[in-house]
Amino acid sequence: MKLELDARHLLCPLPVIRTQDAVKHLQAGDKLLVHCTDPGAIHDIPTWCRINGHIVRDIHLDGRDITITVEVTDGVV
Amino acid sequence: MSGKRKAVALISGGLDSMLAAKVMLEQGIQVEGINFFTGFCVEGHTHAIRKQDSAKPKRNNALWVAEQLGIKLHIIDVIEEYKDVVLNPKHGYGANLNPCLDCKIFMVHKAQEWIKENGFDFIITGEVVGQRPMSQRKDTMPVVARESGAEDRLVRPLCGKKLPATLPEREGWIEHDWLYDFSGRSRKPQMALAEKYGFTDYAQPAGGCCFLTDVQYSVKLADLWKSRGERRYELDDIMLLKVGRHLRPRPHFKLIIGREEGENNFLEGYRKQFVHLRALNLDGPLALLDGVANDADIELAARLVCRFGKGRDAEEVEVVVTDKQGATRVLNVAPLTADAIPQEWYV
Secondary structure, three states: OEEEEEEOOOOOOHHHHHHHHHHOOOOOOOEEEEEEOOOOHHHHHHHHHHHHOOEEEEEEEEOOEEEEEEEOOOOOO | OOOOOEEEEEOOOEHHHHHHHHHHHHOOOEEEEEEEEOOOEOOOHHHHHOHHHOOOOOOOHHHHHHHHHOOOEEEEEOHHHHHHHHHOOOOOOOOOOOOHHHHHHHHHHHHHHHHHHHOOOEEEOOOOEOOEOOOEOOOOHHHHHHHHOOHHHEEOOOOHHHOOOOHHHHOOOOOHHHOOOOEOOOOHHHHHHHHHHOOOOOEOOOOOOEHHHOHHHHHHHHHHHHHHOOOOOOHHHHHHOOOOEEEEEEOOEEEEEOOOHHHHHHHHOOHHHOEEEEEOOOOOOOEEEEEOOOHHHHHHHHHHHHHOOHHHHOOOEEEEEEOOOOOEEEEEEOOOOHHHOOHHHEO
């Protein structure tokens, strides 16, 4: 399953919180595309993924728009 | 109950909570972190917004600390619940609109709820006796334990030696003698312990990690409440108080004027919620108009906005005014001179 999350115009840590909350409802193997504009998310969402065992598959920058693709795992670190 | 005991540590992103969690990890406790987002957290927001700060690291320190410690971190949105702490603090405010004691009680209470829901044994904080004038005094630390409901499941590893033994100490889950006896405002013991653990890179917030401790921010928040005739706020309100110049030329409206490109970009995200103004064909700030304004007010706002752009010395500047529905009109106005802007307009 692929889900999109609109976290544009939110400042960190809100994009991380929204990502965290969305991932809770996903299964291992699902993908979450997080759309955001806070440059802090480029660091924070991958950090959150590392400490929680999920994988960042892609970070795409288009001007001020950032799309981070997270692959959900079973969360075992 | 067998197996490793589990504790949740309140992780702010600063050194003290990092050390407190580490002390417990060293005692063999399984630790996870918890961090509460109130909306008032300083945590890199202004750096993220302002272009001139673009070279500064924008990491979230709580996440960074969790990664350094090798622990999970749960970031909890408490924006709605936290309003009651800000609006009705039982123990009152500090020097500004900072309800520090109620805030600590609230956060430990939320952690207490979390450990019950998640089967954890106790709570860790980085509090140090005598470090903060309101929430970390010898007489208020028992108040936090009692009113939060955490009681003796609240462990303060950095000053635990100076405090009565908690349940985890009495039960032998942790060693009382391995706790520390830090007290007072000196940071030297924490820095020495950081060195012992090999922590060389840690956040050293100047003036705390909460905007409510900031005098200018508190003045803006009080102005917001006064202008509305009631004490309430939404997340967007408190985010916008962190950005731009705030000028209130009339009691019924104020302007939020971007100070640089990054702030203008941030304010653009609010264009559909506010009447907004910007000079046409000239570099200058975006300004949001918060409140109710008639035509004379809007002309005054346009003249004021020009003052902060490239057209400030022109005889006349064209300013585009856009309403909330997106309809635009252009006003030709004379920029206000610097001495025509009373100091009391600045919030």
